[in-house]
Amino acid sequence: MSELIELANISLKAAEMVEEGRVHKSLYSDPAIFEEELDKVFNNTWVFVGHDSEVPDSGSFKTSFVGRHPVILTRDRKGNLHVLQNRCRHRGATVCEGRKGKTKALTCPYHGWGYGLDGSLRALPKPEEYDGVFDKKDMSLESLRFDTYQGMVFATFNNDIEPLPDFLGGAKKWIDLFAKQGGGYPMKVLGEHRFNFPGNWKIQLENTTDAYHFPIVHKSFVSSLDDATADIFDFLDGEGFVEDLGHGHSVMVMIPELVDLEADLDQPIPARFEALAQALRDEGRSDDEVKKLVRAAHGTGFNLNLFPNVSCSMAFFRVLRPVSVNETEIQHVALGGDGAPQAFNRKRMRLHEHFQGPMGFGTPDDGEAWERVQKGSMAGNDGWILVNRGMTRLRTSADGNPQGAVCSETGMRAAYRQYKKVMSAASVTAQPGE
Structure with a gap:
């Protein structure tokens, strides 16, 4: 009983540390809350x-x-997707260590139990020793409930949670717009890189819809651009906005004219993109397709934050994974078009490397800022983090959602509102496998 009371108190403690417009810095550093x-x-x-x-x-x-929890996303021999716990049913060793690839089976390296890509137990050494002990069909790798939207795969241990489309809610509209990045081709992952930063996962969650930091933290990136492109990224006084989409999701529109990549395709191709346009023509692409591809190549004009761990950020996915209370893994995923022209996907990769890549202008600067927030959260015995910018200047969007200026902290408040809701739950759900 004492353990239940302790956990309940932790929940209450976390919930009380989230107020409308501010959150307590202990949320970044308290191991029990983590x-x-x-x-x-x-x-x-x-x-x-x-x-x-x-x-x-x-x-x-x-x-x-x-x-x-380590999991494996697989596609079985029938072409069906699965999300499986990466844990052998015998003694618990992981059955897959590679990041991605192709295989005929998932085999435990400890005792040789072999599983199909659908998770079913196919073979095990000395099977006669298990006669009358268990049936192989009952010892498949444990599966998670999962669903997809626009190719994005989400999984959950909670079988009672609302359907994925309901959870995404108002964010679906923006995922649909983001999926136009392929320039008429299905969106495809081109590559990725990962790094860890010494800070809490919520620091990064806040960053995706924080335009306020951009001209300060990313001054070196802006200075690397041509004048026309730099003008586009001078958006703090523009007509952009941040909108609360519900369920902790939010969107930050920085460049409104690039929200729909398939709109206004009759406009002339800007001179600064002519090299790409000519490369596409050289590959035999029609004028209409060239316009669509050039428009899509440089990404959307918005960042979409999906609670709790992924953002669709202009032209890439940013995925966070909580490692410890003061360590977070970040995965940056470059996106292109499946079957798209080589010149298009090559341009997408170069743009990704310019900002998000490990030698790019954006990632190192962001990482430095996130690390400093974590360090600062350890100063003093009391302290609040402010997320109140724009609170008194909200309006209602065309979709009926709270909306603030592009430099407002509307997105952060949306995320923390959902955080407070889930952290205020009356009791702890049983752990997976119990």
Whole structure:
């Protein structure tokens, strides 16, 4: 009984640390709250685990995480997707260590139990020793409930949670717009890189819809651009906005004219994009397709934040994974078009490297800022983090949602409102497998 009371008190403590317009810095550094977050947030909501283009063929796999739990996204021999716990049913060893690839089976390296890509137990050494002990069909790898939207794969340990389309809600409209990045071709993962930063996962969650930092933190990036492009990124006084989409999701529109990549395609191609346009013509593409591809090549004009762990950020996915209270893994995923012209996908990769890549202008600067927030959260015995910018200047969007200026903190408040809701749950859900 004392353990239940302790957990309840942690929940109350976390919930009380979120107020409308501010959150307490202890949310970044309290190990007990972090452990509670893994259960309340990551075990009990829809968590992004990958894109279906990462497992394109039968036999394809990709390893991922749901919170702290290692999982495998697979495509079986019939072409069906599965999300499986990466844990042998015998003694618990992981059955897959590669990040992604193709295989005929998932085999435990400890005692040789072999599983199909659908998770079924296919073979084990000395099977006669298990006669009358168990039936192989009852010892498949444990599956997670999952669903997809526009190729994005989400999984959950909570079988009672609302359907994925309901959870995404108002964000679906923006995912549909983001999926136009392929320039008329299905969106495809081109590559990725990962890094860890010494800070809490919520620091990064806040960043995706924070335009306020852009001209300060990313001054070096802006200075690397041509004048016309730099003008586009001078958006703090523009007509952009941040909108609360419900369920912790939000969108930050920085460049309104690039919200729909298939709109206004009759406009002339800007001179600065002529080299790409000519490369596409040289590949035999029609004028109409060239216009569509050039428009899509440089990404959308918005960042979409999907609670709790993935953002569709202009031209890439950013995926966060909580490692500890003061460590977070970030995965940056470059996106292109499946079957799109080589010149198009090559341009997408170069743009990704320019900002998001490990030698790019954006990622190192963001990482430095996130690390400093974590360090600062350890100063003093009391302190609040402000997320109140624009609170008194909200309006209602065409979709009926709260909306603020592009430099407002509307998105952060949306995320923390959902965080407070899930962390205020009356009791702890049983851990997976119990």
